[in-house]
Amino acid sequence: MKKIALLGATGSIGQQTVDVVNMHQNEFQLVSISVGRNINEARKIIKACSPRFVSVLHKEDRDMLQLEFPHVTFAYGHEGLIEAAIYEEADIVVNAVLGSVGLEPTLEAIKRGKPIALANKETLVTAGHLVMEAARKYNVPILPVDSEHSAIYQCLQGQDEKAIERLILTASGGSFRDKTRKQLEGVTVKEALNHPNWSMGAKITIDSATMMNKGLEVIEAYWLFGLPYDKIEVVLHKESIIHSMVEFQDTSVIAQLGTPDMRAPIQYALTYPNRLELPNAKRLQLWEVGKLHFSQMDYSRFRCLAFAFEAGKQGGTMPTVLNAANEEAVTAFLDGHISFLQIENMIETAMNRHDVMQNPCLSTIKEVDLEARQFVRSLITKRG
Numbered sequence: 416m417k418k419i420a421l422l423g424a425t426g427s428i429g430q431q432t433v434d435v436v437n438m439h440q441n442e443f444q445l446v447s448i449s450v451g452r453n454i455n456e457a458r459k460i461i462k463a464c465s466p467r468f469v470s471v472l473h474k475e476d477r478d479m480l481q482l483e484f485p486h487v488t489f490a491y492g493h494e495g496l497i498e499a500a501i502y503e504e505a506d507i508v509v510n511a512v513l514g515s516v517g518l519e520p521t522l523e524a525i526k527r528g529k530p531i532a533l534a535n536k537e538t539l540v541t542a543g544h545l546v547m548e549a550a551r552k553y554n555v556p557i558l559p560v561d562s563e564h565s566a567i568y569q570c571l572q573g574q575d576e577k578a579i580e581r582l583i584l585t586a587s588g589g590s591f592r593d594k595t596r597k598q599l600e601g602v603t604v605k606e607a608l609n610h611p612n613w614s615m616g617a618k619i620t621i622d623s624a625t626m627m628n629k630g631l632e633v634i635e636a637y638w639l640f641g642l643p644y645d646k647i648e649v650v651l652h653k654e655s656i657i658h659s660m661v662e663f664q665d666t667s668v669i670a671q672l673g674t675p676d677m678r679a680p681i682q683y684a685l686t687y688p689n690r691l692e693l694p695n696a697k698r699l700q701l702w703e704v705g706k707l708h709f710s711q712m713d714y715s716r717f718r719c720l721a722f723a724f725e726a727g728k729q730g731g732t733m734p735t736v737l738n739a740a741n742e743e744a745v746t747a748f749l750d751g752h753i754s755f756l757q758i759e760n761m762i763e764t765a766m767n768r769h770d771v772m773q774n775p776c777l778s779t780i781k782e783v784d785l786e787a788r789q790f791v792r793s794l795i796t797k798r799g
């Protein structure tokens with residue numbers, strides 16, 4: 416029985432992780448969870464899975480739930496999130512929280528020797544060097560949950576990693592893949608949230624539409640697989656059937672395919688190196704899919720991807736700025752304060768004014784993250 420600490424249990428990945436746990440009750444048990452504001456969903460998970468430890472965002476919610484569930488230990492806030500991650504009984508942490516708030520719980524869990532099944536890509540973007548250094552020091556595996564990275568991880572099993580020529584990440588193109596930049600000027604939040612292939616949380620769906628999701632994934636791949644940026648490529652593949660590929664020096668390319676269902680990579684991270692059946696999942700029938708399409712990335716159309724490569728290559732604190740500015744700008748877009756194209760303008764402005772510091776420690780990362788957020792918020796306030 417693998418005992419799981421699940422951060423972000425009420426989210427899209429969180430709830431699919433709960434599904435996987437419920438489908439394999441002889442294999443997995445949820446012992447600790449964190450949630451944010453969604454207390455109704457938290458209640459359902461507590462009733463269905465009986466975790467022993469629950470952290471929520473706000474103290475009032477903690478107080479209310481503690482009365483309802485006296486046998487559960489509750490906590491709240493950032494400290495609570497960390498406590499959920501390091502819960503003693505947990506054998507593995509699934510980090511499905513949203514944003515760079517996931518960094519410290521990850522680092523603390525690694526320090527206690529807990530393997531990390533990582534969906535929370537912002538953690539690797541903002542401080543990949545700290546996470547990978549800690550993982551090496553404490554000999555802890557970081558198991559990718561993100562579909563592209565899970566695909567690459569699967570393609571690399573049993574392969575000679577010294578012989579990798581390049582990683583090829585596939586990108587669906589998101590909600591606006593067929594629109595010109597001119598047409599992007601008037602797009603709405605509702606349109607942006609309509610991803611063609613995946614049902615995901617709001618922030619990543621917007622990231623997918625700006626192509627920042629792929630940018631974050633390029634930096635995530637850099638840290639997970641240790642290849643230089645000129646060996647990481649992105650190809651447009653609108654069907655999201657090939658989840659990513661690895662090319663080797665002998666020109667062979669290995670790809671991982673599947674229907675777009677995040678429960679598969681979540682489950683693989685939990686069962687690795689073994690596999691289990693995935694009940695109720697749609698099997699891939701290539702004749703139903705028909706043609707698969709691929710095209711080269713246009714970096715002037717998808718500017719956020721170019722920003723991410725630039726931030727990654729500059730290194731140091733620049734990816735922290737990229738990520739923090741993006742998180743704030745996407746929130747502002749979702750709240751109706753800025754237009755779609757202003758997301759990328761704000762990220763570009765935040766990056767342009769930043770002087771990179773190399774090899775930042777955790778407190779520098781936190782300062783730079785906060786400063787970039789405050790700067791983007793000030794841009795938004797000025798507009799208002």
Ligand SMILES: NC(=O)C1=CN([C@@H]2O[C@H](COP(=O)(O)OP(=O)(O)OC[C@H]3O[C@@H](n4cnc5c(N)ncnc54)[C@H](OP(=O)(O)O)[C@@H]3O)[C@@H](O)[C@H]2O)C=CC1
Nearest residue numbers: 423424425426427428451452453512513534535536615616
């Ligand atoms: N959704 C997907 O298919 C994929 C997601 N990912 C990555 O996984 C991560 C989660 O994405 P997704 O599930 O879509 O996101 P959601 O927005 O659906 O869920 C986010 C979760 O994090 C919680 N949360 C948000 N902010 C805070 C905070 N400040 N403190 C504590 N908890 C918080 C939310 O709580 P609550 O809702 O209770 O407020 C919720 O449980 C992201 O990094 C994303 O990029 C990667 C690949 C695919």
Ligand SMILES: CC(=O)[C@@H](O)[C@H](O)COP(=O)(O)O
Nearest residue numbers: 561562586587588589623628
């Ligand atoms: C499911 C998943 O991993 C997402 O990151 C997904 O890949 C988004 O797709 P695009 O960013 O390619 O639109």
Ligand SMILES: [Mn+2]
Nearest residue numbers: 561562563632
């Ligand atoms: Mn992905």
